[in-house]
Amino acid sequence: MDSGFSATLEQLKQQGLYRSRTRIESSGEGVELLVDGKKLVNFCSNDYLGLAAHPDIIKACQQGCDQYGVGSGSAHLICGHSKPHHQLEEELAEFVGASRALLFSTGYMANMGVIAALMAHADCLYEDRLNHASLLDGALLSRARFKRYRHADTSHLHQLLATADSKGMVVTDSVFSMDGDIAPLPQLVEQTRQHNTLLMVDDAHGLGVLGENGRGALEHFGLDQHDVPVYMATLGKALGVFGAFVAGSDELIELLIQKARTYIFTTAMPPAMAEATRASLKIIQQESWRRDKLNMLVDHFRDTAAELELPLMDSITPIQPLLVGDAQLAMRLSQKLKEQGFFVSAIRPPTVPQGESRLRFTLSAHHETAHIDALLSTVAKLL
Numbered sequence: 001m002d003s004g005f006s007a008t009l010e011q012l013k014q015q016g017l018y019r020s021r022t023r024i025e026s027s028g029e030g031v032e033l034l035v036d037g038k039k040l041v042n043f044c045s046n047d048y049l050g051l052a053a054h055p056d057i058i059k060a061c062q063q064g065c066d067q068y069g070v071g072s073g074s075a076h077l078i079c080g081h082s083k084p085h086h087q088l089e090e091e092l093a094e095f096v097g098a099s100r101a102l103l104f105s106t107g108y109m110a111n112m113g114v115i116a117a118l119m120a121h122a123d124c125l126y127e128d129r130l131n132h133a134s135l136l137d138g139a140l141l142s143r144a145r146f147k148r149y150r151h152a153d154t155s156h157l158h159q160l161l162a163t164a165d166s167k168g169m170v171v172t173d174s175v176f177s178m179d180g181d182i183a184p185l186p187q188l189v190e191q192t193r194q195h196n197t198l199l200m201v202d203d204a205h206g207l208g209v210l211g212e213n214g215r216g217a218l219e220h221f222g223l224d225q226h227d228v229p230v231y232m233a234t235l236g237k238a239l240g241v242f243g244a245f246v247a248g249s250d251e252l253i254e255l256l257i258q259k260a261r262t263y264i265f266t267t268a269m270p271p272a273m274a275e276a277t278r279a280s281l282k283i284i285q286q287e288s289w290r291r292d293k294l295n296m297l298v299d300h301f302r303d304t305a306a307e308l309e310l311p312l313m314d315s316i317t318p319i320q321p322l323l324v325g326d327a328q329l330a331m332r333l334s335q336k337l338k339e340q341g342f343f344v345s346a347i348r349p350p351t352v353p354q355g356e357s358r359l360r361f362t363l364s365a366h367h368e369t370a371h372i373d374a375l376l377s378t379v380a381k382l383l
């Protein structure tokens with residue numbers, strides 16, 4: 001058995017697809033990490049607003065532990081649903097403008113659970129080809145009929161919907177996690193209305209970042225929750241904490257409580273995490289400078305990359321990928337950047353298609369323009 005395993009591992013190494021973990025020795029508020037005794041400027045975190053180590057959020061977490069202990073003790077439907085969970089659900093629903101919200105322990109589980117639970121009401125799924133793995137796995141797990149449309153291609157989707165013979169659900173990321181571009185949500189809303197089809201949007205990289213008030217991709221486009229019956233977002237990215245939620249109508253949420261297996265059969269997130277997230281949600285609403293600064297940094301990043309003629313992909317979000325092509329080359333660049341003090345991830349298949357390996361830079365409100373200048377001039381030299 002073990003020799004079979006080693007052969008697989010060897011093959012991955014030869015293809016430049018072997019994965020290993022970088023051990024972070026310490027991190028604090030800000031963008032510097034300690035790795036192997038060396039300081040690196042972090043360009044791969046999803047902590048877009050720089051909240052993961054915010055003192056108010058840490059304090060809320062500590063107080064939550066004091067009051068409720070560390071573990072929740074059980075699933076939500078047994079005895080794991082505490083007051084902070086319930087308050088957080090109400091506050092999230094209000095923030096995104098939905099009737100109700102339901103917490104899940106992770107975004108991966110939310111997507112798997114929601115899609116499977118809704119398949120009794122929509123038995124054909126239409127997904128963007130570049131959707132997050134959890135949405136694709138959710139489709140496979142649900143055993144629904146499953147069609148993928150070309151990335152952000154609403155005319156391809158239209159063709160598929162026009163020939164459909166059963167009720168379906170269209171599922172899309174709002175911001176595509178490996179490309180940073182934004183789905184054409186207004187057109188998707190219109191198409192799903194026209195074809196009487198459900199629409200589910202995964203706003204993992206939009207919530208907190210997009211929109212004037214950080215309400216996410218729907219606010220960015222001037223849409224509201226009635227336009228998107230099934231809205232999902234995560235709490236581990238811009239909110240800097242952990243977990244996820246689904247927002248929608250009263251009926252949707254009640255149905256998920258009854259039917260979503262990844263909600264029912266798993267331990268509730270620690271109540272202290274819910275307290276931490278409540279603190280984060282307050283900061284997101286009070287400190288709009290974080291979004292303003294992030295937007296300024298995105299502009300600066302793109303302008304500087306353009307001056308250096310770097311092959312950036314088309315994105316207005318803090319996810320800024322640089323197309324490299326070859327997986328081995330992407331790995332070597334990432335390694336060289338680490339030696340020069342920058343932590344940047346190389347994204348390779350199967351996360352992205354063959355031949356589309358890339359360096360994926362993510363920006364945070366804690367970066368300064370000088371960090372970006374130093375990074376990009378190093379990248380240009382290495383290339």
Ligand SMILES: *Cc1c(COP(=O)(O)O)cnc(C)c1O
Pocket residue numbers: 105106107108109111132134173177202204205234235236243244
């Ligand atoms: C990160 C991510 C998820 C998974 O969320 P977790 O809480 O990390 O499990 C789901 N969808 C998208 C688009 C993501 O980027």
